[in-house]
Amino acid sequence: MARRRLAVVLLGAAQVLVVFDTTAFAIALPWISARSHLSVDGLTWLITVYSVCFAALPVLAVALGEAFGQRRVLMGGLVLSSAAAAASGVTQGAGVLLTSRAVQGVAAAAITAGAVALIESTHPEGRGRDRALSVHFVVVAAAGPAVVLPSTVLLETMESGAGVFWAQAVVGVLLLVLVPLALTESAPGPGARSRVGRAAAAVVPLGFLAWFADWLVDHSVSPTTIIALAAAGALTPSSLSWLGRRGQEPSLLTRLYQERAALGAYTVVALLAACLTGAGLVLTIALQTVGGLSPESVGWALLPAVVGLVLGWLTLPLFAARAGLAATVAVACGVTAAGFVLLSREGAGYQVADVLPPLLLIAYGCGVLALPVSFARSGSGALPRGLNSSRQLGAGLGASLFSGVVTVVLIDLRSMTFHSAKEYNAALADRVPECFELGVALALTAAVVALLTLPWQGVRTTSPDPDASDGAPAGTAGSPGSSGP
Template sequence: MARRRLAVVLLGAAQVLVVFDTTAFAMALPWISARARMSVDGLTWLITTYSVCFAALPVLAVALGEAFGQRRVLMGGLVLSSAAAAASGVTQDAGVLLTSRAVQGVAAAAITAGAVALIESTHPEGRSRDRALSVHFVVVAAAGPAVVLPSTMLLSTMDSGAAVFWAQAVVGALLLLLVPVALTESAPGPDARSRVGRAAAAVLPLGFLAWLADWLGDHSVSPTTITAVAVAGALTPSSLSWLGRRGDEPSLFTRLYRERAALGAYTVMALLAACLAGASLVLTIALQILGGLSPESVGWALLPAVAGLVLGWLTLPVLAARVGLAATVAVACGMAAAGFVLLSLGGRSYHLADVLPPLLLLAYGCGVLALPVSFTRSGSGALPRGLNSSRQLGAGLGASLFVGVLTVVEQGTSMSYNDHKTYQAVLSGAFRDCFELGVALALAAAAVALLTLPWQGLRTTAPDPGVSDGAPAGTAGSPGSSGR
């Protein structure tokens, strides 16, 4: 039991390290810009490169773990993460920085894919695994707003962006040493290696989609256009599932083809992950430029989002048990949309008092990201690993989309930061466009939930048909969970 708890803590820490990398890197961009003498375009490429790699590789990372062992994949991700962080800390070369961000994206995909699979391999089916997965997903969901404060405190204390990268490298190395102690290797599945090549076929369309999201963001600020791209991205796994009819793809795609509710679960996760990632990124910038807050104050301002996510994690399953998963998820998505609406009405000033209520609404709605067990118990056929991959894909898409919207506005104006009032007015419009995009994405997720997810209440006292010890047949950890 103690070893299982250690495994949950260790895997949660590994996922927090991934989120810390993304957040701390964004906070260190001014230091990177001055040190490497990079333009806005160059900085945007650093974010885009990471997002594309992170969004493109979840399916391949899962397949590699099934073929060669999930612990090996996790350890490989930690090695790459530490090496890339160290490179970012010592270099002043823009090309090396770009390469290190690509490597970090690969590392993040490997760590994220390995974490959920290793929880499954270290916990038997039933309540133990359900609790571990539930805790893991809420930690991952809350990590985004939670790590802003320690990132900014580290930057302020050390007065150097290099400290962030060295801290990441050291923590990654420590986790790498602990992994063999706390985690046992998962057994490779039969014929798993033969599926690696087919899973690799998903890399190109997913990577292209993440890049296209950024490109469209750079060339259009129309929320309608970009929402269409985001929804297409969230539906990509189901499009690839057509190949699964002949058994040519991993079981996730085959299951998506067969089950409408599973398609809905994965799509909602991707769309809400895009909302949360984009909102965190935009608010971090808006609170500094328009709200006049210091980076450390921004960290404190975003902390209430953690409370909102945890509250959603605690209350949404109870609501789903009474009124059904479809209605619960749709209401949560509607609350996230309401939060975005309030943020878009914020005008030219984003002070803490203005941001707190909508941030809590948005975070509570995104508490759906912490509910993989509720999705599997609903009989939707959704797999925890697939839900994690969808969240990963959505987060990458969200970062690309929202950064693209901000970039095109800044590039389209000749105003400089010295003309402070005009610059703020222009950027306030860009932030409003981003929040309107968030409204559209959240409402799209609500519509998908109503059209695809089960309407009946979830049974909490007895298992659903086809459920073994509280886990649906075919979910991760059962014989059909990984295409074995």
């Protein structure tokens, strides 16, 4: 029992390290820009290359873990993470820095994929595994807003961005030493190696999605166009599955409809992960540039989001048991959309008191990200590993999409003439709401997907009887083809 708890702690720490890397890097961007003499476009590329690698590789990382051992994949990710962090600490060259960010994206994908799989392999089926997965998912969801404050404190204490990277490298090495002591290697699954090739083929379309967001920025596409394309793209799979509801359409549409609940669960998780990532990214920028807050004050301002996420994690399963999964998830997505609406309204302020209510609403709705077991019990066949990969994909896409809208806004402002910093900040304040409008669109799209695809019956909040699962893993409630009504 003690070793299993240690495993949960170590795997949670590994995931927090991934989030810390992203957050600390974003906070250290001014220091990186001054040291490496990078333009706004160059800094955007540093964010984009990480996001593309992080979003493109989750499926392949899971397949490699199933074929060669999840612990090996996790340890490989920690090695890459520590090496890339050290490289970021010592180099001043833009090329090396760009390469290290790409390696960090690969490392993040490997660490994220291995964590959930190792929880499953170290915990027997039943309530113990369910609790471990539930705790892991809420830690991962809450890590984003939680690590902003320690990242800023560490940056200011060390007075150098290099110190943050070295701290990350040291933590990675410590985890690398502890993982073999607490975790046993997972056994390769039957036929797992044959699935690696198919998983590798998924890298191209997933990477394309993340790259496409950056392509839109390069072509100066308006924020409205980015919002419309993002919402339409997210709705496409669910719309195709709905077309196959009569079973008389082409077999692909019929199969999509049969698996609509799993498809919907994965899509909702990806969209909400994009919302949570984007909210943190844009608020970090807005609170500093428009609100005039210090980085440490921004960390304090985002910390209440952890409370909202935990409240969502605690209460949403109770609502799902009574009102059904589809209605509960749709309402949660609506709450997230309402938070973005408050941030995007005309004249919205960017001080702590202004952002606290909408931030709590966004975080509470995104508590859905901490419900993998409830999703699995819906009868959808949506497995925690797949939901974790979807969260990873959504976080990568969210970083690309929201940073893309921010970049469009900054490019537009650069073409204008301002006589003072006050005029520039006022113009920026008028344009920041466009960034949050993307969050409104993504959250509402997630609500529509939930209503179209997820089952309406109540979801059990206690573990099912393992003997009644016909051999299916606890919490899966059936095969991927056993969708809800």
